[in-house]
Amino acid sequence: xxxxxxxxxxxxxxxxxxxxxxxxxxxxxxxxxxxxxxxxxxxxxxxxxxxxxxxxxxxxxxxxxxxxxxxxxxxxxxxxxxxxxxxxxxxxxxxxxxxxxxxxxxxxxxxxxxxxxxxxxxxxxxxxxxxxxxxxxxxxxxxxxxxxxxxxxxxxxxxxxxxxxxxxxxxxxxxxxxxxxxxxxxxxxxxxxxxxxxxxxxxxxxxxxxxxxxxxxxxxxxxxxxxxxxxxxxxxxxxxxxxxxxxxxxxxxxxxxxxxxxxxxxxxxxxxxxxxxxxxxxxxxxxxxxxxxxxxxxxxxxxxxxxxxxxxxxxxxxxxxxxxxxxxxxxxxxxxxxxxxxxxxxxxxxxxxxxxxxxxxxxxxxxxxxxxxxxxxxxxxxxxxxxxxxxxxxxxxxxxxxxxxxxxxxxxxxxxxxxxxxxxxxxxxxxxxxxxxxxxxxxxxxxxxxxxxxxxxxxxxxxxxxxxxxxxxxxxxxxxxxxxxxxxxxxxxxxxxxxxxxxxxxxxxxxxxxxxxxxxxxxxxxxxxxxxxxxxxxxxxxxxxxxxxxxxxxxxxxxxxxxxxxxxxxxxxxxxxxxxxxxxxxxxxxxxxxxxxxxxxxxxxxxxxxxxxxxxxxxxxxxxxxxxxxxxxxxxxxxxxxx
Amino acid sequence: xxxxxxxxxxxxxxxxxxxxxxxxxxxxxxxxxxxxxxxxxxxxxxxxxxxxxxxxxxxxxxxxxxxxxxxxxxxxxxxxxxxxxxxxxxxxxxxxxxxxxxxxxxxxxxxxxxxxxxxxxxxxxxxxxxxxxxxxxxxxxxxxxxxxxxxxxxxxxxxxxxxxxxxxxxxxxxxxxxxxxxxxxxxxxxxxxxxxxxxxxxxxxxxxxxxxxxxxxxxxxxxxxxxxxxxxxxxxxxxxxxxxxxxxxxxxxxxxxxxxxxxxxxxxxxxxxxxxxxxxxxxxxxxxxxxxxx
Numbered sequence: 051x052x053x054x055x056x057x058x059x060x061x062x063x064x065x066x067x068x069x070x071x072x073x074x075x076x077x078x079x080x081x082x083x084x085x086x087x088x089x090x091x092x093x094x095x096x097x098x099x100x101x102x103x104x105x106x107x108x109x110x111x112x113x114x115x116x117x118x119x120x121x122x123x124x125x126x127x128x129x130x131x132x133x134x135x136x137x138x139x140x141x142x143x144x145x146x147x148x149x150x151x152x153x154x155x156x157x158x159x160x161x162x163x164x165x166x167x168x169x170x171x172x173x174x175x176x177x178x179x180x181x182x183x184x185x186x187x188x189x190x191x192x193x194x195x196x197x198x199x200x201x202x203x204x205x206x207x208x209x210x211x212x213x214x215x216x217x218x219x220x221x222x223x224x225x226x227x228x229x230x231x232x233x234x235x236x237x238x239x240x241x242x243x244x245x246x247x248x249x250x251x252x253x254x255x256x257x258x259x260x261x262x263x264x265x266x267x268x269x270x271x272x273x274x275x276x277x278x279x280x281x282x283x284x285x286x287x288x289x290x291x292x293x294x295x296x297x298x299x300x301x302x303x304x305x306x307x308x309x310x311x312x313x314x315x316x317x318x319x320x321x322x323x324x325x326x327x328x329x330x331x332x333x334x335x336x337x338x339x340x341x342x343x344x345x346x347x348x349x350x351x352x353x354x355x356x357x358x359x360x361x362x363x364x365x366x367x368x369x370x371x372x373x374x375x376x377x378x379x380x381x382x383x384x385x386x387x388x389x390x391x392x393x394x395x396x397x398x399x400x401x402x403x404x405x406x407x408x409x410x411x412x413x414x415x416x417x418x419x420x421x422x423x424x425x426x427x428x429x430x431x432x433x434x435x436x437x438x439x440x441x442x443x444x445x446x447x448x449x450x451x452x453x454x455x456x457x458x459x460x461x462x463x464x465x466x467x468x469x470x471x472x473x474x475x476x477x478x479x480x481x482x483x484x485x486x487x488x489x490x491x492x493x494x495x496x497x498x499x500x501x502x503x504x505x506x507x508x509x510x511x512x513x514x515x516x517x518x519x520x521x522x523x524x525x526x527x528x529x530x531x532x533x534x535x536x537x538x539x540x541x542x543x544x545x546x547x548x549x550x551x552x553x554x555x556x557x558x559x560x561x562x563x564x565x566x567x568x569x570x571x572x573x574x575x576x577x578x579x580x581x582x583x584x585x586x587x588x589x590x591x592x593x594x595x596x597x598x599x600x601x602x603x604x605x606x607x608x609x610x611x612x613x614x615x616x617x618x619x620x621x622x623x624x625x626x627x628x629x630x631x632x633x634x635x636x637x638x639x640x641x642x643x644x645x646x647x648x649x650x651x652x653x654x655x656x657x658x659x660x661x662x663x664x665x666x667x668x669x670x671x672x673x674x675x676x677x678x679x680x681x682x683x684x685x686x687x688x689x690x691x692x693x
Numbered sequence: 694x695x696x697x698x699x700x701x702x703x704x705x706x707x708x709x710x711x712x713x714x715x716x717x718x719x720x721x722x723x724x725x726x727x728x729x730x731x732x733x734x735x736x737x738x739x740x741x742x743x744x745x746x747x748x749x750x751x752x753x754x755x756x757x758x759x760x761x762x763x764x765x766x767x768x769x770x771x772x773x774x775x776x777x778x779x780x781x782x783x784x785x786x787x788x789x790x791x792x793x794x795x796x797x798x799x800x801x802x803x804x805x806x807x808x809x810x811x812x813x814x815x816x817x818x819x820x821x822x823x824x825x826x827x828x829x830x831x832x833x834x835x836x837x838x839x840x841x842x843x844x845x846x847x848x849x850x851x852x853x854x855x856x857x858x859x860x861x862x863x864x865x866x867x868x869x870x871x872x873x874x875x876x877x878x879x880x881x882x883x884x885x886x887x888x889x890x891x892x893x894x895x896x897x898x899x900x901x902x903x904x905x906x907x908x909x910x911x912x913x914x915x916x917x918x919x920x921x922x923x924x925x926x927x928x929x930x931x932x933x934x935x936x937x938x939x940x941x942x943x944x945x946x947x948x949x950x951x952x953x954x955x956x957x958x959x960x961x962x963x964x965x966x967x968x969x970x971x972x973x974x975x976x977x978x979x980x981x982x983x984x985x986x987x
C-alpha cells in the first residue's frame with residue numbers, strides 16, 4: 051500500500067493542518083453559540099451559568115471523530131492510496147541530453163584508426179542505452195539542453211519515438227545551462243501526476259556558468275560522455291575605426307586554450323570581398339603561445355575604406371573546429387561630398403578640411419548648378435537663380451533671395467541664445483559675443499532656431515527633404531571666427547545633414563548566448579535600439595552602463611545608440627566556462643531496473659465515497675438537522691388552559 | 694414597492710361576524726351592543742322602582758298606576774358605548790425571531806380593531822415599551838379601517854418594557870373605565886403582575902393576549918450558549934441541553950400561568966398565543982372560547 055500523489059510526510063502535514071482547522075472550527079461552532087433572546091428570566095431558572103473552562107470541552111466527540119475520519123478518507127483519496135508495492139507503479143523519467151556547442155567536438159578514436167566521432171554521437175549512444183534499460187511501462191521525456199531547455203518529447207512510452215528524437219538532436223551554438231535543465235526536470239516530474247522516476251543527464255558536464263549544485267534532486271543520474279578533447283579557439287574579435295585615422299580599422303582578437311596542454315597556434319587575418327571567394331588579401335598573422343586555460347589577445351591595424359569580410363583563422367585546426375574561424379563583415383568608409391559656391395573659398399576651407407570624412411569642392415558662384423549630385427551645397431552670400439535640389443547651407447544670403455524670409459537687418463547686437471538641447475546646437479557656447487551685422491529671419495513654426503539675438507533668430511534650420519540651414523551672418527567674417535563654437539557649429543551642421551556618414555562603428559565577433567555590451571557615457575537609454583539581421587527588435591536590458599541581450603542562434607545583432615552603431619556578429623560558438631562538480635550521491639552508469647511487480651489497485655474512488663458518506667452522516671446525525679429541530683409540545687400549557 | 698398590508702381583505706371579511714365582548718358593566722353612552730346592569734335609556738326592560746320626585750314622568754308605568762294606584766317607574770337596561778383601549782407592546786423583546794412577535798402582535802391588534810369597528814366601537818390604540826405611545830383613535834365603522842392599518846404599520850419596535858410606568862400613565866390618562874386589551878409578551882424584568890393588578894383594581898377589564906415565539910418557549914439550541922437580553926443587553930453563559938430545555942419550558946409555562954391567573958382573578962380574559970398559530974386560528978379558537986370575542 052502506498053500513496054501516489056503525496057509522500058507520507060506531506061499527507062501527515064496536510065491531515066494535521068486540516069484536523070487543527072476542523073477542531074478550531076468545531077470549538078468555535080459547537081462550543082459556544084451567541085444568541086439574542088427576549089429575556090434571561092427563564093434561562094436563569096433553567097440552568098446555572100457555565101464556567102469558562104468548559105468552553106474548550108468537546109461537546110460531541112463522536113461528531114468530531116466522524117468528521118476527522120471523513121476528512122482523512124478524502125485526503126487519502128486525493129493522495130491516491132493504492133494497494134500494491136510502489137515499485138510496481140510506472141514512473142516518469144526525464145532524460146536531459148546535452149546539446150551544447152561543445153558536443154560537436156570530435157572525440158579521439160579509441161584505437162586511433164576508426165573514424166573520429168563527435169561527443170554528440172557518444173551522448174546519443176548513451177541515451178539510447180538508457181532508454182533500452184528503462185522498463186517498458188515507464189515513460190520518458192527527452193529534453194535537449196544548451197543555454198535553453200527544450201523538451202523534445204512529452205512523457206513518452208513509445209521507444210521508437212524516443213529513438214527518433216534522440217537521433218534528431220544536434221549540437222547547438224550555446225553552452226550548457228544545467229541548472230535550468232534540472233529545475234525544469236524537477237518541475238515537470240512534480241506536475242506529471244505519476245510516480246517520479248529518474249532525472250538523467252547525458253553529457254560532458256561542461257557548463258556555461260556556475261555549478262547548479264544538487265537542486266534537491268535525489269533521483270539524479272549522470273551518464274558521462276568522455277571529452278578528453280584539446281581545443282584552442284577564438285573567443286572574441288573587436289573591430290573599430292581608429293580615432294587617429296578614420297581610414298584604419300583597429301582589430302583585437304582574443305584566443306583561448308581550453309585544453310590541458312600548452313599549445314602554439316598561428317592567428318591569421320585576411321580581408322576580401324567575400325568569405326571564401328578569390329580576392330582575399332592577408333591582413334596579418336601572429337604566432338601565439340597559449341598555456342592551458344589561458345587567454346591571449348592579439349591586435350592588428352588594417353587600412354581600407356572598402357567594404358568586405360574580415361576573416362580570422364587559427365592554425366593548426368583542432369578537434370573542435372567551430373571556434374577556429376570567424377568572419378566579420380566590415381562596412382565601407384563613406385565620405386560627405388560638399389560643394390561650396392563662394393568668392394572667398396579660403397574662409398570656409400579650414401572648417402571643412404578638419405574632418406577626413408568631408409570632401410569639399412570649392413567653385414565660384416558662376417558655376418552654380420541646381421543639380422547637387424547627392425552632395426551638400428554651401429552657398430556663401432550668394433543668391434542662386436534656382437534653389438539647390440539637395441541639402442544646402444546658406445550663409446548670409448541676400449535678403450531678396452533668402453530661402454527663409456529676412457525680417458530685419460541688425461547691427462552690433464549681442465548674441466543671446468543657442469539651441470543647446472538639439473544636436474545642431476549641442477556644445478555651443480559663446481560669451482559676450484556680438485554680431486556686427488546679421489539678418490534676423492522670420493522662422494516658420496517648424497523651423498529650428500539654432501542661434502538668436504534679441505530681435506529674433508539668426509541661424510535657422512529647416513528639417514525635411516531637402517534639409518536647409520540658413521545663417522544670417524558669415525561666421526568667418528564676424529567675431530565668431532575667434533570662438534570655438536565656429537568649427538563646432540559646422541561639425542554639428544554636417545553631422546545633422548548626413549548622420550550616416552559620421553556614424554561611428556564598432557564591430558564585434560563573439561559567441562551566441564548572453565551578450566553584455568558596455569555603453570558610452572553619453573548614450574541615453576531611450577535612444578537604444580537592438581535589432582537582429584532581419585530588422586526585428588531584440589529584447590534587451592540596460593544595467594548601469596551595460597546593455598545585455600540574448601541570442602540563442604548565430605547571426606548578427608545591431609545595437610543603435612545615438613550616432614553610434616555596434617554590430618555583434620555572433621558566429622562563434624559559446625563554450626564552457628566551468629565543469630560540473632557532480633554530487634557524490636548522484637548515480638552513474640546505465641541502471642538495471644527491477645522487473646515490475648503485480649498491478650497496483652486504485653482505491654481513491656472508494657475512499658472518496660466513504661469520506662463523503664461520513665460527512666453526510668455527520669451532518670444528518672449531529673449537524674443542522676438535529677440542531678434545528680424544535681422540541682415543542684403540540685399544545686402549550688397556557689393555551690390548553692385558555693381553551 | 695409598497696409593503697404588503699398586515700391584513701388582507703379576504704381575512705377581514707371573515708371577521709365581520711365577530712364582536713368584542715366584555716364581562717363588566719361600565720357606565721357609558723347609549724349605542725353599544727353589550728348589556729349593562731345599569732339602568733338607563735335603553736330598549737330592553739330591566740325592572741320597576743318607586744317613583745321619586747324629579748324622575749322623568751315619561752318613564753312612569755301608567756298601567757300599573759291605574760291598577761295599583763301607585764307610581765312605578767320602568768327602568769331599561771342601558772346599552773353603553775364602552776371605551777375599548779388596546780395596548781400593543783413594541784419593546785425590543787418583541788423583535789425576537791426576526792420580528793416575528795412584533796409582526797404577529799400588530800396583525801392581531803389590527804384584527805381586533807376591525808372586529809370592534811364593525812360594531813361601531815371606539816378603540817384607542819397605544820404602542821408601549823417604557824412609556825405609553827401616541828394615542829390613535831379608531832372609530833367610525835369599518836370604512837375607517839385604513840388609517841388603523843397605517844398606524845399599526847408605522848409602529849417601530851424599540852425600548853425596554855416597563856409595565857409599571859406605562860400603566861400608571863394609562864390610568865392617569867383615562868379616568869373612564871373600559872375594556873383594556875394588552876397584546877404583549879409580558880416579558881418585563883421588573884414584573885408585570887402588580888401593574889396589571891393595579892389596572893384591574895382601578896376598574897378596567899383586562900384582556901391579556903400573551904404572544905410568544907417558539908424560540909421563546911422552547912429554545913432550539915444546544916451546547917454552550919452566550920445569551921444576550923434583547924432589551925437590557927445583559928449577558929449570561931449557560932450550558933443548555935434537553936433537560937435544561939424542559940426546565941426552561943416549565944419556567945415559561947409557570948410564568949404564563951401566573952399572568953393567566955391574574956387575568957381571571959380580575960375578571961378578565963387571558964389567551965396565550967404562539968406565533969406558530971395563524972391569527973385566524975387564534976381569533977376563532979382560543980379567543981372565542983375565552984369569550985373575548987363572540
